[in-house]
Amino acid sequence: MVFVSKESTSGQQDPHAQREADKYENPIPSREFILEALEEAQKPLRLYQVAKIVDVDEDDEERFEALSRRMKAMVRDGQLIRNRRGAFGLLKKMDLIKGRVLGHPDGYGFLVPDEGGKDLFLSEKEMHKVLHGDIVIASVIGEDRRGRQEGAIVEVTEHNTTQVLGRLNHEDGLSWVRPNNNRLTQDIFIPKDGLLEAKEEQVVLVEVLHQPTARSGPIGKIVDVVGDYMSAGMEIESAIHAYGIPNSWNEELEAELAKIPDEVIESDLKDRKDLRGLQLVTIDGSDTKDFDDAVFAKRRKNGWRLVVAIADVSHYVKPGTELDKEAFKRGNSVYFPQRVVPMLPSKLSDGLCSLNPHVDRLCMVADLTITEDGKLEKSQFYQAVMNSKARLTYTQVHEMLTDNKSKYREEFADQLSNVEELYNLYKVLKVARAERGALEFETTETRMVFDENRKIQEIVPVYRNDAHKLIEECMLMANVATARYLKWHKMPILYRVHEKPLEERLKNLRTFLGDFGLTLEGGDEPTAHDYAKVSEQVAGEPHEHLVQTVLLRSMNQAVYQPENKGHFGLNYEHYAHFTSPIRRYPDLLIHRALRHVWTKKGVENFDYNESDMVDLGQHCSDTERRADEATRDSVTFLKCEFLSHRIGEEYEAVVSAATNFGLFVELQPLFVEGLVHITELGEDYFHYDNARHCLKGERTGKVYRLGDRIKVQVAQVNLDDRKVDLRFIESLTEHAEPEATGSDIEESSTDEQSSDEAKPARKKRYYRKKKRSSSKPKAD
Numbered sequence: 001m002v003f004v005s006k007e008s009t010s011g012q013q014d015p016h017a018q019r020e021a022d023k024y025e026n027p028i029p030s031r032e033f034i035l036e037a038l039e040e041a042q043k044p045l046r047l048y049q050v051a052k053i054v055d056v057d058e059d060d061e062e063r064f065e066a067l068s069r070r071m072k073a074m075v076r077d078g079q080l081i082r083n084r085r086g087a088f089g090l091l092k093k094m095d096l097i098k099g100r101v102l103g104h105p106d107g108y109g110f111l112v113p114d115e116g117g118k119d120l121f122l123s124e125k126e127m128h129k130v131l132h133g134d135i136v137i138a139s140v141i142g143e144d145r146r147g148r149q150e151g152a153i154v155e156v157t158e159h160n161t162t163q164v165l166g167r168l169n170h171e172d173g174l175s176w177v178r179p180n181n182n183r184l185t186q187d188i189f190i191p192k193d194g195l196l197e198a199k200e201e202q203v204v205l206v207e208v209l210h211q212p213t214a215r216s217g218p219i220g221k222i223v224d225v226v227g228d229y230m231s232a233g234m235e236i237e238s239a240i241h242a243y244g245i246p247n248s249w250n251e252e253l254e255a256e257l258a259k260i261p262d263e264v265i266e267s268d269l270k271d272r273k274d275l276r277g278l279q280l281v282t283i284d285g286s287d288t289k290d291f292d293d294a295v296f297a298k299r300r301k302n303g304w305r306l307v308v309a310i311a312d313v314s315h316y317v318k319p320g321t322e323l324d325k326e327a328f329k330r331g332n333s334v335y336f337p338q339r340v341v342p343m344l345p346s347k348l349s350d351g352l353c354s355l356n357p358h359v360d361r362l363c364m365v366a367d368l369t370i371t372e373d374g375k376l377e378k379s380q381f382y383q384a385v386m387n388s389k390a391r392l393t394y395t396q397v398h399e400m401l402t403d404n405k406s407k408y409r410e411e412f413a414d415q416l417s418n419v420e421e422l423y424n425l426y427k428v429l430k431v432a433r434a435e436r437g438a439l440e441f442e443t444t445e446t447r448m449v450f451d452e453n454r455k456i457q458e459i460v461p462v463y464r465n466d467a468h469k470l471i472e473e474c475m476l477m478a479n480v481a482t483a484r485y486l487k488w489h490k491m492p493i494l495y496r497v498h499e500k501p502l503e504e505r506l507k508n509l510r511t512f513l514g515d516f517g518l519t520l521e522g523g524d525e526p527t528a529h530d531y532a533k534v535s536e537q538v539a540g541e542p543h544e545h546l547v548q549t550v551l552l553r554s555m556n557q558a559v560y561q562p563e564n565k566g567h568f569g570l571n572y573e574h575y576a577h578f579t580s581p582i583r584r585y586p587d588l589l590i591h592r593a594l595r596h597v598w599t600k601k602g603v604e605n606f607d608y609n610e611s612d613m614v615d616l617g618q619h620c621s622d623t624e625r626r627a628d629e630a631t632r633d634s635v636t637f638l639k640c641e642f643l644s645h646r647i648g649e650e651y652e653a654v655v656s657a658a659t660n661f662g663l664f665v666e667l668q669p670l671f672v673e674g675l676v677h678i679t680e681l682g683e684d685y686f687h688y689d690n691a692r693h694c695l696k697g698e699r700t701g702k703v704y705r706l707g708d709r710i711k712v713q714v715a716q717v718n719l720d721d722r723k724v725d726l727r728f729i730e731s732l733t734e735h736a737e738p739e740a741t742g743s744d745i746e747e748s749s750t751d752e753q754s755s756d757e758a759k760p761a762r763k764k765r766y767y768r769k770k771k772r773s774s775s776k777p778k779a780d
Helices: 017-023 031-041 047-053 061-076 234-242 251-258 322-330 346-352 394-402 407-411 413-436 466-488 503-514 528-537 544-553 585-599 610-646
Strands: 080-082 088-090 096-103 109-113 120-122 135-143 149-158 163-171 174-179 202-210 219-228 282-284 293-300 303-311 334-336 339-341 360-371 376-387 391-393 445-450 456-462 495-497 559-561 650-659 662-668 672-677 686-689 694-697 703-705 709-718 723-731
Touching (some): 031 047, 031 061, 031 088, 047 061, 061 080, 061 088, 061 149, 096 120, 096 149, 120 135, 163 234, 202 234, 234 610, 251 322, 282 293, 282 394, 282 466, 293 466, 303 376, 303 466, 360 413, 376 466, 391 394, 394 407, 394 466, 413 528, 456 610, 466 585, 585 610, 610 672, 610 709, 650 703
Parallel strands (some): 120 149
Antiparallel strands (some): 080 088, 096 109, 096 135, 109 120, 163 174, 163 202, 202 219, 303 360, 334 339, 360 376, 495 559, 662 672, 686 694, 694 703
16 A cells, blocks of 8 residues: 655645655654755744644644654754744754764863864863763854854753763762763762762762753762772773773673574585685784684786685674674774773684684685786685684794794795795785885884783884785785775775875975975875875985874874775775774675675665765774774873883983974883973973974074984873873984974864874873863752
């Protein structure tokens, strides 16, 4: 039966009447029809007026009440706003903006619009009404003294902070919890009956009972005593709660997981290619537990065959299941020091979906043909079953390739030929990479060595060898091939997009390079090849690291989105993430898209479209940033705690960032960062030059810039705010500096970020004294 709605009093029919009839026994007008009615009315309308227009009789109590509930839900979802007279209106007609609140440690905040565009500044007064993460509707009230659009909160449509982790404080008969998340700047008042016998300075989990308003702060009760402030691992627990990282599996998921066999079974092998005889191996870090990928290479007459086998997560995690919902919510695995919060339960991440040695595993395969000069000639994709012949580490492979007497050449004799072929292929891909102009900056990563009490014993550098780079090039080739393949099949997917640098950053970069007699070619749209030329020109020069750092900081952050805009840093026209579905949700979506293409009849519940991909891309980009911020927070705390035992000690340090309030420096050889405040630099007025990344003295002309070496003393460590204050002793770098003009650094709602693949250091502006709503919370 086809349902056709009656005409409304406006003479229009509900375009989604059939959909509503399919969903409800007594259907009501669709949201789209209600919005259309308000658009045509050109003014806010009361409920009875809307009902009349969309043909809902007030005497029909059931339908009228259903319409009322729908319109209230539309207000909650930010589609409508209800004014003080009770009339419903359209946000866009009332110059209102809906978005998420982003708190700042200094007490103010920003509204990040759902529709995109510039963030709206929220004063400290406005931030008293909300907590970080809330969804609000705000109006633009003008500009602040810095020229930023300023907003006033009209309505809070969704409170997203229901639990808070923090430290308990007592004073003058009052108790409150100070959140560990520095974006939550309001303390939570705890009544006496909500203390749960927790002691002062203990870390507790608070349930927020009453959200903040313009007149009163938030009120809550303690639901769990997590532990003592300085106990081992507390920094990770704090980060997990502070950033809202899901960290438990629900009962429905556990029940679903229990139904999955513990091993690969015969029925799983249907329609799969058998690669169990192929010499596929995994090459990973020595502490890796989940193995996403296995590789095999073979020399051919006119090039190579490269087989990249990736764990087939999509076989086990179906769309719409509890496993899928939880994986989506997490977005990715989060890697803390000595602890992982996985995207998938260990039965999958460490078991069935990990390509462990000498066991059968289901996989998705990119079977690639590569030419003599390292170009991708053709690709084939299929599902298969494999059996990894060895679990190799980067250290073992590097030693096998560089030392003919290595014990690993004998231990892994059966795999030696494959490893050597992979290395020969890598050398060709390396040349092709250079010719393509892909960026490759050598950055020093570090690893923390802990003692038996899980306190940092030392921080040591980790260097990438050719084994790391070999696997990286294989994964890049597979990712490019996948993006090209799905683009050709016109599938809606998430590309890994790294856009070209912004115009303002390019202008500043060229100003900086000009001081060294360097030129960035390419005009308004330079390519990665143009960047690479600059890097080549400074190779081996004293200022090489300085120039590379500034090149990195001029770039954008990579994101997930359905619109393919290429990857600037890698200089690829098409690029997507295919190789890590165990730990990244976008990769799982790519696998589902591949399966949809192969089967021709699609994947069960695979109904993604371009619009879905926009939302999925934003979510996955957000969870990636959340993971980065959470891990950075825990690592910073550990480093601060490590340095708190070294007050008064002196170190050489390298300037890693210059700001208008001082210099961030990295202590050598500790690899820990701290701040030398601008007042420490001497009796002079120092001005920050944004383009040249330096501070320059007005009277003396003394310049401090990235890469300079100075001597400092550890003056103070604040564990709560993750700050290390350093006392300046002397400069160890002498250089002439061209005339520069001081300029103020612009504050924004987010830290300056650059390419995800390059992973440059990103600096927090954390020196400013952290503001609180009050020293003691008010109970209303």
